[in-house]
Amino acid sequence: xxxxxxxxxxxxxxxxxxxxxxxxxxxxxxxxxxxxxxxxxxxxxxxxxxxxxxxxxxxxxxxxxxxxxxxxxxxxxxxxxxxxxxxxxxxxxxxxxxxxxxxxxxxxxxxxxxxxxxxxxxxxxxxxxxxxxxxxxxxxxxxxxxxxxxxxxxxxxxx
Amino acid sequence: xxxxxxxxxxxxxxxxxxxxxxxxxxxxxxxxxxxxxxxxxxxxxxxxxxxxxxxxxxxxxxxxxxxxxxxxxxxxxxxxxxxxxxxxxxxxxxxxxxxxxxxxxxxxxxxxxxxxxxxxxxxxxxxxxxxxxxxxxxxxxxxxxxxxxxxxxxxxxxxxxxxxxxxxxxxxxxxxxxxxxxxxxxxxxxxxxxxxxxxxxxxxxxxxxxxxxxxxxxxxxxxxxxxxxxxxxxxxxxxxxxxxxxxxxxxxxxxxxxxxxxxxxxxxxxxxxxxxxxxxxxxxxxxxxxxxxxxxxxxxxxxxxxxxxxxxxxxxxxxxxxxxxxxxxxxxxxxxxxxxxxxxxxxxxxxxxxxxxxxxxxxxxxxxxxxxxxxxxxxxxxxxxxxxxxxxxxxxxxxxxxxxxxxxxxxxxxxxxxxxxxxxxxxxxxxxxxxxxxxxxxxxxxxxxxxxxxxxxxxxxxxxxxxxxxxxxxxxxxxxxxxxxxxxxxxxxxxxxxxxxxxxxxxxxxxxxxxxxxxxxxxxxxxxxxxxxxxxxxxxxxxxxxxxxxxxxxxxxxxxxxxxxxxxxxxxxxxxxxxxxxxxxxxxxxxxxxxxxxxxxxxxxxxxxxxxxxxxxxxxxxxxxxxxxxxxxxxxxxx
Numbered sequence: 001x002x003x004x005x006x007x008x009x010x011x012x013x014x015x016x017x018x019x020x021x022x023x024x025x026x027x028x029x030x031x032x033x034x035x036x037x038x039x040x041x042x043x044x045x046x047x048x049x050x051x052x053x054x055x056x057x058x059x060x061x062x063x064x065x066x067x068x069x070x071x072x073x074x075x076x077x078x079x080x081x082x083x084x085x086x087x088x089x090x091x092x093x094x095x096x097x098x099x100x101x102x103x104x105x106x107x108x109x110x111x112x113x114x115x116x117x118x119x120x121x122x123x124x125x126x127x128x129x130x131x132x133x134x135x136x137x138x139x140x141x142x143x144x145x146x147x148x149x150x151x152x153x154x155x156x157x158x159x
Numbered sequence: 160x161x162x163x164x165x166x167x168x169x170x171x172x173x174x175x176x177x178x179x180x181x182x183x184x185x186x187x188x189x190x191x192x193x194x195x196x197x198x199x200x201x202x203x204x205x206x207x208x209x210x211x212x213x214x215x216x217x218x219x220x221x222x223x224x225x226x227x228x229x230x231x232x233x234x235x236x237x238x239x240x241x242x243x244x245x246x247x248x249x250x251x252x253x254x255x256x257x258x259x260x261x262x263x264x265x266x267x268x269x270x271x272x273x274x275x276x277x278x279x280x281x282x283x284x285x286x287x288x289x290x291x292x293x294x295x296x297x298x299x300x301x302x303x304x305x306x307x308x309x310x311x312x313x314x315x316x317x318x319x320x321x322x323x324x325x326x327x328x329x330x331x332x333x334x335x336x337x338x339x340x341x342x343x344x345x346x347x348x349x350x351x352x353x354x355x356x357x358x359x360x361x362x363x364x365x366x367x368x369x370x371x372x373x374x375x376x377x378x379x380x381x382x383x384x385x386x387x388x389x390x391x392x393x394x395x396x397x398x399x400x401x402x403x404x405x406x407x408x409x410x411x412x413x414x415x416x417x418x419x420x421x422x423x424x425x426x427x428x429x430x431x432x433x434x435x436x437x438x439x440x441x442x443x444x445x446x447x448x449x450x451x452x453x454x455x456x457x458x459x460x461x462x463x464x465x466x467x468x469x470x471x472x473x474x475x476x477x478x479x480x481x482x483x484x485x486x487x488x489x490x491x492x493x494x495x496x497x498x499x500x501x502x503x504x505x506x507x508x509x510x511x512x513x514x515x516x517x518x519x520x521x522x523x524x525x526x527x528x529x530x531x532x533x534x535x536x537x538x539x540x541x542x543x544x545x546x547x548x549x550x551x552x553x554x555x556x557x558x559x560x561x562x563x564x565x566x567x568x569x570x571x572x573x574x575x576x577x578x579x580x581x582x583x584x585x586x587x588x589x590x591x592x593x594x595x596x597x598x599x600x601x602x603x604x605x606x607x608x609x610x611x612x613x614x615x616x617x618x619x620x621x622x623x624x625x626x627x628x629x630x631x632x633x634x635x636x637x638x639x640x641x642x643x644x645x646x647x648x649x650x651x652x653x654x655x656x657x658x659x660x661x662x663x664x665x666x667x668x669x670x671x672x673x674x675x676x677x678x679x680x681x682x683x684x685x686x687x688x689x690x691x692x693x694x695x696x697x698x699x700x701x702x703x704x705x706x707x708x709x710x711x712x713x714x715x716x717x718x719x720x721x722x723x724x725x726x727x728x729x730x731x732x733x734x735x736x737x738x739x740x741x742x743x744x745x746x747x748x749x750x751x752x753x754x755x756x757x758x759x760x761x762x763x764x765x766x767x768x769x770x771x772x773x774x775x776x777x778x779x780x781x782x783x784x785x786x787x788x789x790x791x792x793x794x795x796x797x798x
Binding site for chain 1: 321552728731732733734735736737738739742747750752753754755759767770771774775778779781782785786788
């Protein structure tokens with residue numbers, strides 16, 4: 001069972017530090033969901049505890065896989081398009097031609113900013129092709145954005 | 160009510176070509192002076208209906224002997240008894256005057272202008288709005304004529320732009336000048352340097368047209384016979400002439416209105432008046448009756464019967480019966496909306512019209528169609544009917560044919576109809592390269608006649624078969640009606656190139672047709688492997704894709720058959736997806752991302768190597784096609 005992969009793609013990985021915002025996000029979400037199940041305990045049935053335990057377990061598994069998932073995120077600036085890959089279990093590869101980019105966002109959440117990273121978000125006319133490169137070092141993100149805008153400008157196409 | 164500054168809304172509905180020139184001179188203009196009445200018409204009607212409803216009993220009893228009962232529940236009688244009739248009438252008049260005054264003020268404040276690159280509208284009484292729309296970004300222009308507006312000879316023009324609530328509304332304009340304005344806006348948007356054809360100056364005056372102009376065949380054309388018929392149709396006597404000389408006086412006005420009312424939905428100036436698809440009422444009714452809604456209705460009736468018989472309770476009947484009874488209205492509405500459906504190619508894009516009482520007529524310029532889906536509901540299968548839907552970047556406020564979303568461009572048709580419609584909406588299918596060559600050659604060949612606008616216009620004749628058009632058309636009609644049927648490649652091509660293009664066309668179209676019913680590798684499709692039968696129980700043999708010149712084809716569904724065609728220059732991005740289950744089966748899904756609409760162009764359960772190959776080629780070809788695409792200025796002369 002060979003993996004589905006783009007032949008001779010030179011993936012640029014996102015910063016390994018991006019594990020932390022992902023991790024914190026999952027753990028916080030997991031804790032909130034787990035806390036929401038706590039009132040069920042007052043019913044006094046055994047399965048109410050099981051629900052909480054399941055939520056905690058799922059959170060731990062997801063969190064443990066985070067480093068692998070972050071390593072799986074990769075992008076590549078090809079000649080005419082930007083190639084982006086995500087996911088290990090659920091693999092998604094998207095190729096966005098430079099000329100199709102309508103705008104490029106740089107987003108910085110609190111944890112991401114504390115680590116000196118940025119998220120780059122690309123928007124095209126198709127809602128389905130909105131893609132994000134998370135966890136790019138801040139100065140690198142600025143450079144990448146400028147480069148992509150320049151490329152988009154030189155290959156401008158209509159809708 | 161005419162505006163002395165512009166003089167554009169003088170004549171109260173009489174079409175005059177100089178007006179159109181005035182409308183597009185870059186100055187600010189007002190809309191049709193009857194606009195306040197038309198917009199306030201609904202309020203007016205509502206007030207009158209309420210009044211009549213309340214007065215009905217009173218009026219009836221006035222004429223019915225036996226005297227009136229002192230009925231407490233009759234407000235009108237009460238008012239009359241109290242001697243307040245005068246007050247009531249005054250109140251009604253004041254309310255109506257307020258409405259009309261408000262609408263009149265908003266009409267005064269609503270101005271528009273058409274420049275070389277933008278359409279600009281200023282509107283609003285308290286909150287002013289100024290909207291500019293770039294002409295080369297126009298996604299479509301829609302002209303609507305609601306019943307009441309048609310009586311006044313007015314029309315609503317809507318310039319569609321990509322995005323939510325991004326349309327420019329001009330409601331209302333004079334009916335005839337709306338058509339001319341649309342033509343002028345489209346001409347400017349297309350980037351043509353000189354007018355395609357002069358506005359019709361005098362009634363039906365034939366413009367001399369070269370008879371032997373070879374005809375471009377890349378788009379618009381169908382079999383020669385249809386067009387010969389269409390062309391002959393215009394020549395026949397008794398064809399209502401919208402541009403009849405303006406007779407003076409009221410009688411003339413009435414006659415003109417009647418003519419406009421009876422005129423063919425497609426302006427004969429703009430398109431071959433005969434649609435390339437004839438939608439017979441029988442088929443229309445049949446297709447509506449055999450829709451999914453009927454299945455729902457039958458299910459509802461069965462549920463009612465069963466519940467009544469088994470439980471003896473009438474509960475479900477009371478819940479569902481109103482819906483069942485209300486469905487009659489649904490059917491009637493759907494059918495009247497689709498009556499007089501027409502679709503034809505013009506120089507500035509595909510034009511779709513429909514409607515019996517309230518009509519709507521939309522022009523979609525080339526390259527504004529982001530994907531096309533030909534599909535067949537299960538119940539239509541015995542009859543071989545299909546419908547055609549498209550994805551488009553703009554959201555129009557108006558409904559389309561059959562009261563459906565205006566993304567439905569063919570409500571129902573057989574395979575021939577589908578082929579003709581596809582020829583109109585997908586000129587890209589013949590291949591960007593072929594069109595490029597044809598245009599280049601054509602330009603070289605036609606420079607001689609370039610200084611005569613009519614000649615250029617008439618050379619872009621509608622038919623594939625040059626000889627049949629050449630023989631049938633020009634003596635009968637002159638340049639006017641002939642000028643429009645192709646888009647994409649505005650000019651005449653020398654025979655050799657034309658043949659080449661024709662060959663490509665035929666090849667590609669047969670492949671599209673093949674895609675409708677074929678399965679397996681017929682038609683050059685790459686299909687799912689046998690192991691995909693786990694995921695596609697019935698359709699794994701049919702589930703496939705192929706690349707064609709200028710487009711990507713996805714063939715899906717064995718029971719609910721569909722064929723999705725995505726023009727390459729419109730692909731926004733390409734995605735490749737594989738989940739855990741498909742990983743086990745070595746399968747993958749490819750998504751072609753286009754603008755949002757009823758069509759989601761994705762093909763699942765492909766062999767992962769095939770999927771990867773398709774992903775790679777689609778991405779590469781989409782970039783090349785987008786680079787070569789020139790449709791945003793579709794009739795511009797490339798340097």
